[in-house]
Amino acid sequence: MSISIGIHDLSFATGEFVLPHTALAAYNGTEIGKYHLGIGQESMSVPAADEDIVTLGATAAAPIVARHGTDKIRTVVFATESSIDQAKSAGIYVHSLIGLPSATRVVELKQACYGATAALQFAIGLIRRDPAQQV
Known part of the structure; x- marks a missing residue:
């Protein structure tokens, strides 16, 4: 028996705050390419204290x-x-x-x-x- 399986509905949540990877790279002394090219991201979500x-x-x-x-x-x-x-x-x-x-x-x-x-x-x-x- 063949059944169709798929994603029925989708929702997501993310933290309230955003940390640009330029700021993270500067703080860590890391090349920005590690984030922009290495993982393909420019920023990351940061949860609040109650998240x-x-x-x-x-x-x-x-x-x-x-x-x-x-x-x-x-x-x-x-x-x-x-x-x-x-x-x-x-x-x-x-x-x-x-x-x-x-x-x-x-x-x-x-x-x-x-x-x-x-x-x-x-x-x-x-x-x-x-x-x-x-x-």
């Missing part, structure tokens, strides 16, 4: 939950480069903040650059197993 991966994740997820509800969401895959707790997924806190059902599973994938790609591949496997669920 972290949990609040940003919940802020990004809230509009999607508002548009589509929670009844079909069976799994949250929380992909990040950093962590707040080495024993459990930061997604547990997002689960609570956005009011997901208690049966919703949560897993964290932590790996710079590849975490989001791995999360999408993981989600595809879950949906192939049970096409009725949303991840």
